[in-house]
Amino acid sequence: MATKLPTYAFKALSCPSQTLLRQTCYTAAATRPQWLLQKPRHQLTSRAYTTEAAPPPPLLAKLKGDLKAAMKAKDATRLAVLRSVLSATLNASKTDSPIKTDLQLAALLHKTARTVNEAIDGFREGGRQDLVEKEQAQLVVLEEYIAGSGIQSIGEAGLRKIAQDTVSALKDGPPTLGTVMKTLMASEGPLHRKQFDASKLGKIVKEILKEKL
Secondary structure, eight states: OOOOOOOHHHHHSSSOOOOHHHHHHHHHHHHHHHHHHOOOOOOOOOOOOOOOOOOOOHHHHHHHHHHHHHHHHHOHHHHHHHHHHHHHHHHHTTHHHOOOOOHHHHHHHHHHHHHHHHHHHHHHHHHHHHHHHHHHHHHHHHHHHHTOOOOOOOOOHHHHHHHHHHHHOOOOOSSSHHHHHHHHTTTTSTTEEEOOOHHEEEEEEHHHHHHHH
């Protein structure tokens, strides 16, 4: 006669113990590849956007190079001029009107030269001949860079002649201040890439138009 097993024995055989289940799970986990056990990582990808700065104006690059040369040569006069101009250029870069072209830099050189001339007159009136000579030496350096800038400078007489010729050539109705100035400073105009006093030009054009009335 076969031995009859108790009911709890069937339960034990059909339902493995929790300990056995845990051991089985641990064994299976230990045999899995490591990449399956790692939590997925969300890798953030980013693109590097680089913007190349526009190259400095050739004249500005020359001034910076000359500054180093003047420091080595201990040329105090040239150093003073270059430091003043480059400082003004740096200040302009922090405004809405940075210096980006040789034309703008030439305008700065002209402005600096006018300031030096005014200083010379003031020192001369004050009897400070030593300072007059110092400023005159700096003016020579400034004029050297102005002449070497390649930017043509037009004085009052030249502006008046150009303005008169332009007004005479306009035939589409009576010339106005706006049309004359636009023609003068257009990309193909007579004053394109020329250094001149814009406020003085405006006064000259007004005078010419007034004479034609």
